[in-house]
Amino acid sequence: MSTDLSGLATSGGHDIDWPDLPARQQPTWSDPAALDRTLSTLSTFPPLVFAGECDQLSQRMAAVAAGQAFTLQGGDCAETLADVTGPNIRDRIKTILQMAVVLTYGAGMPIVKVGRMAGQFAKPRSSDTETRDGVTLPAYRGDMVNGFEFTPEARRPDPERLLRCYHASSATLNLVRGFTSGGFADLRSVHAWDKGFLTGPAQARYEQMAGHIDRAVRFLEASGVADAEEMRRVEFYSAHEALVLDYERPMVRRDHRTGLLYDTSSHLVWVGERTRDLDGAHIDFVSRIQNPVAVKLGPGADRDTVLALMDRIDPERSPGRLTFITRMGAGRIRDVLPPLLTSLGEDAHRVAWVCDPMHGNTFTSPSGFKTRRFEDVVDEVRGFFEAHGEAGTHPGGIHVELTGNDVTECVGGTTPVDLDDLGLRYETLCDPRLNHQQSLELAFVVAEMLERGGR
Ligand SMILES: O=C[C@H](O)[C@H](O)COP(=O)(O)O
Ligand SMILES: C=C(OP(=O)(O)O)C(=O)O
Numbered sequence: 001m002s003t004d005l006s007g008l009a010t011s012g013g014h015d016i017d018w019p020d021l022p023a024r025q026q027p028t029w030s031d032p033a034a035l036d037r038t039l040s041t042l043s044t045f046p047p048l049v050f051a052g053e054c055d056q057l058s059q060r061m062a063a064v065a066a067g068q069a070f071t072l073q074g075g076d077c078a079e080t081l082a083d084v085t086g087p088n089i090r091d092r093i094k095t096i097l098q099m100a101v102v103l104t105y106g107a108g109m110p111i112v113k114v115g116r117m118a119g120q121f122a123k124p125r126s127s128d129t130e131t132r133d134g135v136t137l138p139a140y141r142g143d144m145v146n147g148f149e150f151t152p153e154a155r156r157p158d159p160e161r162l163l164r165c166y167h168a169s170s171a172t173l174n175l176v177r178g179f180t181s182g183g184f185a186d187l188r189s190v191h192a193w194d195k196g197f198l199t200g201p202a203q204a205r206y207e208q209m210a211g212h213i214d215r216a217v218r219f220l221e222a223s224g225v226a227d228a229e230e231m232r233r234v235e236f237y238s239a240h241e242a243l244v245l246d247y248e249r250p251m252v253r254r255d256h257r258t259g260l261l262y263d264t265s266s267h268l269v270w271v272g273e274r275t276r277d278l279d280g281a282h283i284d285f286v287s288r289i290q291n292p293v294a295v296k297l298g299p300g301a302d303r304d305t306v307l308a309l310m311d312r313i314d315p316e317r318s319p320g321r322l323t324f325i326t327r328m329g330a331g332r333i334r335d336v337l338p339p340l341l342t343s344l345g346e347d348a349h350r351v352a353w354v355c356d357p358m359h360g361n362t363f364t365s366p367s368g369f370k371t372r373r374f375e376d377v378v379d380e381v382r383g384f385f386e387a388h389g390e391a392g393t394h395p396g397g398i399h400v401e402l403t404g405n406d407v408t409e410c411v412g413g414t415t416p417v418d419l420d421d422l423g424l425r426y427e428t429l430c431d432p433r434l435n436h437q438q439s440l441e442l443a444f445v446v447a448e449m450l451e452r453g454g455r
């Protein structure tokens with residue numbers, strides 16, 4: 001196939017002659033005719049985001065790269081169709097907004113808020129299959145591909161799911177836009193926000209901070225400096241892993257203003273640790289779109305690979321275009337990240353650096369639950385700040401798996417979830433998430449790191 005995109009039709013990315021490159025972690029759909037129909041349909045659906053919004057996020061990420069802003073990226077490991085409900089979306093948004101307020105207050109700099117949501121429906125897996133009691137079936141790859149239920153019917157990849165995930169993403173984004181522009185996120189209600197499951201020291205700290213913010217807001221209003229309309233709304237962006245190319249490619253549109261290509265499934269998309277091969281289809285895909293793009297880097301990422309990723313995705317070295325999300329593990333980050341950053345020289349200052357303190361810290365509990373320790377999560381973020389302090393680069397943000405619900409998936413925190421508690425409310429279908437309380441606690445710890453300039 002040719003790589004020439006000049007003959008692109010305007011209907012959607014399904015018509016683009018995408019180069020035929022190896023693509024890891026793709027579903028093996030069983031019905032090619034059904035797939036083709038789905039791709040055509042998806043190509044005609046309205047974009048979920050507007051190119052101008054993506055450009056605005058690129059500008060925000062440029063501020064992050066320059067050390068003038070910090071980004072908070074969070075949400076489920078795997079969104080599910082069943083969990084696309086008003087209360088779930090509200091509580092996740094509320095958690096992210098509360099964390100953002102804590103961080104803004106501590107850091108005194110803008111927080112770029114990004115939800116791992118409205119498209120985070122597909123998962124790369126370590127194994128293609130899962131075996132239970134001697135029965136082997138295809139692994140669950142996220143609701144965009146197959147069902148979680150352990151039956152041959154559910155586990156069969158079904159292209160119709162691409163359309164269901166598009167609609168679920170559309171509904172999610174619609175409510176998110178409502179919440180973030182319709183008054184729910186009004187800074188003047190920071191105190192009134194239901195505190196959810198907060199208890200103990202985190203609740204006391206939140207109350208105290210909200211009291212300070214209330215006073216500051218009243219002061220600004222009384223002095224006539226604060227713009228009431230501005231306080232009512234927050235900027236909020238969507239992001240997910242661009243994993244299933246049969247979803248991402250048909251969502252590509254040419255921006256009618258500039259003629260440039262955007263993946264309109266989300267404001268930002270990232271390429272995961274398992275699919276970031278330099279010569280693979282995923283890196284090729286993100287190199288062709290104008291959205292801000294992120295790439296995950298595990299502990300094995302070396303200087304040459306990182307530079308080659310920059311050359312492919314961001315040859316101009318435009319700040320805001322490319323973000324590296326490091327997920328090294330608490331035990332490795334202090335050894336691995338400082339030399340990597342230093343070895344990149346000036347180039348390390350041209351991208352944004354974000355810490356994912358989740359994916360390098362996963363283990364299986366004696367009772368068989370995939371989990372993470374809150375203290376390891378905090379320790380990796382601390383190591384991230386230390387590494388950037390050593391290298392003279394900017395620690396630009398955190399990327400976390402979280403939920404607004406009171407689940408018991410990660411252990412630790414000040415109202416601790418113990419290893420024995422994991423079975424109480426273990427609801428994730430993939431990786432363990434911080435619950436509402438643990439998320440807020442993390443925000444307070446990171447705010448302190450930011451206040452102290454990373455120490
Ligand atoms: O979310 C990340 C990956 O999809 C996940 O960690 C893979 O998990 P697995 O090792 O259970 O397949
Ligand atoms: C798959 C994920 O991460 P990684 O690519 O870093 O393993 C994820 O973010 O859920």
Ligand SMILES: [Mn+2]
Nearest residue numbers: 077401430431
């Ligand atoms: Mn995950």
